Amino acid sequence: MAHTPDVDVVVVGAGFAGLYSTHRLRNILGLTVQAFDAGSGPGGTWYWNRYPGARCDIESAWYSYSFDEDLQREWRWSERFAGQAEILRYLEHVADRFDLRRSYRFDTRVTSAVWDDDLHHWTVGTDDGATTTARFIVSGAGNLNVAKENEFPGQETFRGEVYRTSAWPHEGVDLRGKRVGVIGTGATGIQLIPRVAEIADHVTVFQRTPNFACPLGNRPVEDAEFEEITSNYPELRRASRANYGGAPYPDPLPSALAVSEDERNAAYAKYYDGGGFRMLLSVFADVILDKRANDTASDYIRERIRARVTDPRTAELLCPTDHPYGTKRAPFETGYYESFNRDNVRLVDVRSAPIEAITPQGVRTAAAEYDLDVIILATGFDAFTGALLKLGYVGRHGQTLGDAWKHGPKTYLGIAAPGFPNLFTITGPQSPVALYNNPLAIEDHVEFAARAIEATRARHATTFEATADAAEEWGRMVVGVGDLTLLPLAPSSFYTGSNVPGKPRGMLFFAGGAPLYRAMCDQVEATGYGGFAIDDEPAPIPPMVLLDPAAAMVTGIMIGQEQRPFEDLGLDEQRAAFESFVHLQRPPRESVRTVETTYPGAGGPMKALVHVPAKAGPLPVVVFYHPGGWVGGSVGVSAEPCSVIAEELGAVVVTPSYRLAPEHPAPAAGDDVYAALRWAVEVAPEYGGDPAQLFVVGESAGGTLAACLGARVRDEGGPEISAQVLVYPAIDPAADTPSRRLYAAGPPITVAAMDAMWQAYLAEAAADRPASSVPGAIESVVGLPPTMLVTVELDPLRDEGEEFADRLAAAGVPVETARIDRLIHGSLNMSGLIGRTHEITDAIVGYLRRRVAQPDAQVLVND
Structure with missing residues (x-):
């Protein structure tokens, strides 16, 4: 049962985090706030660390608050990198300017904070023997304020x-x-x-x-x-x-x-x-x-x-x-x-x-x-966790924070911990603070906490808590991103806790950078605080938190480049974006010979690449249709994955280009891919290929084209396709699936971008959903080629692809499926950054290998 506590919020600390928390919660939101600090005045770490030479190593102009325009302009920094005394004066000025001191009890150290499971509030004890009850605690205790224990006797x-x-x-x-x-x-x-x-x-x-x-x-x-x-x-x-x-x-x-x-x-x-x-x-x-x-x-x-x-x-x-x-x-x-x-x-x-x-x-x-x-x-700090563990937090069912974290911190986003409701740890362990300018990181966290408190109160709820599953996922993300870097190689570093004897070792901060982290927090809020439970009602963990760490890093790169949403880009910008995927790939396999040629497309000569492995033939022939949303992409973007398929399967891989929308809307691309298939059958023997072993692979928009191609070949008696692989294809612009809703905002592709590309591709025929261009509109799928359908978990297109596979299977088409967890749309073209891309090519090659007939003759074809 709920109870009215002494104050709405207790704030711990009077540094950058504590002062802004007090201002935001009291002055902006109008909440009652009681703040505590062990020092005699504001300043936090800059109050205590007064040793000779103490100085900030981020430029003063950036190591400052941004929340108030007048404050930014009125404080005149004297040095490029401010010293301790000047930073302390700045924080004292902030405290006075926003009348924050009256909410503080200085010279007062918090010694305990105990959650009441029945009354849904915290009881905060201090070293003067007093107690204060509060619905929420916002901890600005800091990350570098608990010195390591002296390890030298005497x-x-x-x-x-x-x-x-x-x-x-x-x-x-x-x-x-x-x-x-x-x-x-x-x-x-x-x-x-x-x-x-x-x-x-x-x-x-x-x-x-x-x-x-x-x-x-x-x-x-x-x-x-x-x-x-x-x-x-x-x-x-x-x-x-x-x-x-x-x-x-x-x-x-x-x-x-x-x-x-x-x-x-x-x-x-x-x-x-x-x-x-x-x-x-x-x-x-x-x-x-x-x-x-x-x-x-x-x-x-x-x-x-x-x-x-x-x-x-x-x-x-x-x-x-x-x-x-x-x-x-x-x-x-x-x-x-x-x-x-x-x-x-x-x-x-x-x-x-x-x-x-x-x-x-x-x-x-x-x-x-x-x-x-x-x-x-000057022996360093028990960083990130030390201050929080000293404060004596006791959460649900009497569990101490020390017991909960005995094997290392378990947080969600570095700001909350399961089992400790209504506790916000500003720039806490597993946040990006170690490599993120602290005042801005603090502002981000304080504002997140303030909005979360507002959302909780707006529902007339009394608890806001990270779920255990969300903390587990976040811990996986923190460790996974850290392992992509060299950070774990330092034998003694407060980044990993390895500088403190006996402390659990592991990544203690999120190394994915500020833009990616902020986007993750934004998505958490946009999904109704996904990964948190308000009054024990959890919201699903949002997609960005579930990403494979390498996919998350790629997403962070895109965000850091401040790319506008794809649907807002001009056509040239869209095409440049597709071509940029080449820079995210490993080099093509050196053993594979690549020949640039042309083929007779339905509208005239078109470019094609033929990838030939160093292997005796006759070899299977794979025709690979590239991605690009029908408006972009090229055979060059697919060169690396095609070389992998050529080498590992031992196949001649033909990659034809096709005409692009909006200059050439449907059915132009479909006509080109059909012409390319017929041409590939004719020229395959020149490269050691066996036209009797003909396979088709299509990725994304290329998968759409490949699916429609199978029906056309069936209906028009074209070259027999032994099997096809559709990699996260777009099936129907009218699809309304859970994955479309859940991953509507990406990353990286959004439903709005998909809709815009469908419109460009279908143009005036969009309302008719022609079966020649829309796989979901094919009246009957009986007799389509045996199919493997590969999807990735965090993709708006996932469910419509898997539903298409179910439809094929129901019609008697031999079907296999593979869903690659935690990856995003386009992952096949990110092999240089996402190590798990090989799981997609492994699925493709494994399936085709099972479908390949063993050749009788052996002819060396790659000399």
């Missing part, structure tokens, strides 16, 4: 001072004349060490793992530059949200392996000095995907390190060799490597001689003891 015996960078004294630390030891050379240590070296008498740096650090390139922001940014903020913010990393960075070139060494090094040089995250995100797209490409970037950075460090031995110690560039959080530096040229800085390699203990005098390694006055721990 700290309590040290006679000097010990500081953690994440809890730096607000009054500062006087390091003048001190012997300082810094343990840790991650992003924090790399910022800290140059500043400490300028102050301390001597600095000993204890390094276990070197990092690939590039120059930050900080400088003052000139008035003219700032005015240009603020005057273009709307467009720059739009470009930011279309970018993988959430900042208006240039798109990368496709591959480091596709250019010369000089071109490659010039591209690296462009962004190495002061490019910030452009060095990772704007140089080459395959740097984080292909080890060979990554080696070129890693080698380049190592050479720059060697050039900056005077002592060769020290330089080599500073060069990472245990992980590819970008697989650990990419740090940026100002004078870091030059610090090791100073007389007062020593680098100690604790990989070869590990730290054994902190002693009363300093630090003892396996090789030596180092006397110190101050020890600074």
